[in-house]
Amino acid sequence: MKNYKLRRLSDQPILKTSDVKPSVDGFEVLGAFNPAACLVGDEVILLLRVAEAPRGKEGFILVPLIEEQNGTPELAIKEFNEPAAPYDPRVVTLNGKVYLTSLSHLRIARSRDGIQFTIDENPFLFPARMDESFGIEDARITFLEGKYWITYTAVSEHGPGVGLAITTDFKTVERIGMILPPPNKDVALFPQRINDKYMLLHRPMVSDIGKPSIWLAESEDGVHWGNHRFLFGGRGLADNPFAWEGAKIGAGPEPILTDEGWLLCYHGADPTHSYSLALALLDKNDPAKVLDRSDAPMLTPELLWEREGFFPNVVFSNGWIQWPDGRIWVYYGAADSGVGVAELVRE
Template sequence: MNIYRYPGNPIIEPKDIPPYLEDYEVIGVFNAGVMRYGDEILLLLRIAERPVHHDPKYSLSPFYDMANGKMGVVRLEKGMPGYDFSDARGIGTPDGSLLTSISYLRIARSKDGIHFKIDDRPALFPENRYEIYGIEDCRITQIDDTYYINYSAVSNLGITTCLASTKDFAYMQREGVIFQPDSKNIAIFPQKINGKYYALHRPSSSSFGKPSMWIAESPDLLCWGNHRYLMGCRDGCWDETRIGASCVPIKLEQGWLELYHGADRNNRYCLGAALLDIDQPWRVIARSTLPLMEPETAYEKDGFFGNVIFSCGALYEQGKVRIYYGAADTSMCYAEVDMAEIMRGMKECEGLSGK
């Protein structure tokens, strides 16, 4: 695939972000929702901060302390029996998992789509029981004059998907939980289809299946039902162990284009594409045989969690798809590709879709 990566990638790195929390450090800026607003491109960045470590014998897990309305920290001695400290992203405990950082959303603004000015304060920061471990990986869907922001909210109750709305990106109205645990990677279509709203989502898998993409419908963006299987993993391929929606679907004459992510058995994350029927979006018309993008550069291979390309937003302008993506769970990067190139890279796959 003929992908253009911006030569100055990454366009935003942790060092570019001053910490919001006192005695914390920014370890990741990635997986941003994207929207053109007026004459600017906005990135709704996922910022991951962690407490500064003063004693390497201990691991720290931050959380939003609802009782006191401020941040708290769990301090655990490494090597404790029954605890797993092997993953830098989290701590396994007898009662469940804890995270070693806390994420929230912060706006970056740009005239040219490359050079961004980052707001001093969060746009959305944890504030309720569903968000005590953080807010992650948002997507932005514009419907009429309202921008709907769905995001993963993480807590000891599981990972829910919540919805917020705004008309000006100055005030965010929380609308509540719209998908139950543990459904992630929600991408809401930017218009009604035959009188209904639609969204792609990825439910947690049981021991009988792999994480796959589903589609649901709603009369009001809040209550979602008629869940249907859309497409799944492919043995021996780049998307063999899990897949999920990445960007908000793009409407074309040929159908709805969905950029999605997939991972293999080595947790190598790539981007691919699928084409959905314009009037029946639960029907898959075509799908990438090879990745649209795969980790190739040093900034994509090495980082907090390496070998990862993960996008939550793209713009389709003047025949090109402008992709903003997280690299190695560490930084934000930019790439673009001709839409015609994406379409040529897909193969018809009628019969793989849900019924």
């Protein structure tokens, strides 16, 4: 993959957290980042992950989540005394239970030039099921058989699983439900059947044995998945040249078919939780065969707004587009606080 380069198209974020209005009265937006991306006609559509939380109350932690009320999932806010000891502002354990301190949803941003975006005021997908009770995160969009298939991380007290929704116009959307149970995330669907099978990439979580890695699965109907196979994992240790992907890796946007094979963008994290972007190439007829991988990251957190934010030192992509003239633009979340864009250039 040495003949590919990622070149930033702007040294400033094209979208910032401050550009997004809260969707709930009394909430504030903590982050707008990690967008899925696609072209719909001549319009670029981004599905931003928007993390919101109730405005602070001194001495208390306010946790937004979905709870069943009279058998119906509804937005609720739990109030806890703030711990005296230092704590992670994103994930807290209170009364023996783990909570997220924000609730994420998916919000549409639209553009004609791919740089200047108008952001919808209302969510496109807001948590509405108990398996989404802690939020909807980090979508991917694949145009497949005339529809836009949206995979996303559905988070609940039982962990992160993978949800699926389908739209034809980004005005109405049908929730299909959870297609991979917890713990799993980073699902990217291939944009066509291969050997008459739907195929996807996913990232099972691990416990005491192994590290997070990219897997392949197939399906007859796009909903029920099997024949799960390990595809590739991080090569790095703390003291070797691949440390940048040594802690974890995961698939990015939907693969793009090229003359050489399926081009895959993926992220790697090092032991300090700094995230970078890289490429892999899979065989076009059998994507279980990895033909090539980046030896070094193609994009790392270098600019101030990529290094400082809600979660520092992160460039993370789950959305790219291919323009009609063949240009590929990669949209990436930066420090969980904004969105940048870079062009993938072949030299």
